[in-house]
Amino acid sequence: MHVWVSHLFPFISGKVADKCLELGAKNVRSIAADMADPRNPKRVVQFALEKLGGLDYLVLNHIGATPFQMWDRDSEHTRWLMQVNFLSFVELAGAALPFLTKSNGSIVVVSSLCGKIATPFTASYSATKFALGGFFTSLRHELAMQRKHVSVTLCFLGLIDTQSTLEKIQGILSMQPYPASDSALAIIKGGMTRAREIYFPWWVDLVSKLHDWFPEASDQMIRNAYNYSG
Template sequence: MTVTLITGAANGLGWELARACHARGDHLLLTDIDAETLQARCAELGAERVQALPGDITDGELHQRLLEACRERFGRLDLLINNAGITHRSPATRTDPAVFRKVMAVDYQAPAELTLAALPLLRESRGQVVAIGSMAGWMPVLGRAGYCAAKSALGQFFEVLRAELALDGVRLLLVYPSFLDTSIERHALGADGRPAGHARSTIGKVRDAGWMAGLTLHAAEKNRERLFPDRGSWLASLLWRLAPSLYYRKMSQRFAGELPR
């Protein structure tokens, strides 16, 4: 029996991961701040192998309730997928610092803290952690300063944690997707913390969440350490390192709508 805990499971990539894990026979503990949608998703999958615990992933008390549910309902935890995330679309110079704090809390602090709290269970099962990062953690994306900072922090934290957990037999996969067709962008924050009112700019192809979920689980099953699913974004990250001035010119042209006017 494989027990999988997925955060941000009600929509987008989290929901596609939940569907795929359920289809392969996993027992699931799903959490999301959108309680109504989460309950509907769990009803769709059926209660036999699924439990829902809605809540704010930045709340440490929710972390404890999730881990208690893993032990009490399923007796173990084999796979923790840190998927919950939030973004913003706003120039750094015009953004309320509260937006940056919120993005950092959801995208970095919450997955780091939940993973550390889950380590006793993961050590018992010699389990696995999946952290959903972003190519924005590797290269600057205009209008996403807080998101880039949070995903960069997430990547560095889990890269270090992987090495520290090696002797415990706990495996760790970092996923670096680019632009996906998910609700994270539809719910992006604006400069004042309310929903962003302008369309997003993108680089490369906008990928389907189901496609991303399949690649992620395949990489986890193969015990890979990193997944760069989008070749175009990976090449863009190389351009940023090798020719940063050219990268900035291209980015500024592509993301003109994100710049202050």
């Protein structure tokens, strides 16, 4: 397996590359790229094609930093976050799609429970995740209508125990986080099996359905999980 890794910070790309090699990848390349710059998605795909010769999988799993707090009416931050969390996904997919079409490849889009249910303190973040669901679900339809055998897998994740997430929610949200390694495995399995959607942990799917059936009760339960006095 040949892997191409992109991250804003070179030292993180290097760590991911080392882990991929440890897990058995034959060749790993990395590039530092800021997805807030609209020029970079196309550049990243072009670099990957030059080194790999083609693409089988495109895994979109980057996010911009955003505070876990009440919306402060900062529309500029929302606009910036849309570029990083949504538009760059679209730009990467657009640049890669001709080559994924040739290989009958797969697009794997990492989203969140916040892309199914909007929650407090995540207004801008939730907006980007809902946008991902709308765009890539529509794209899946269009690929099928054109008889292009490119799968689109949407991954809806619950609370994951990354360091940045744990620091943000400390003292605010009463919820059990789940291991990042397990979520990564679920994402890989979803992409490999060309699943339409995957939910991790399993209850994310159930919670989404319950919110559709009982929205007011579900909203109250969500608010009760927050330590907020007003």
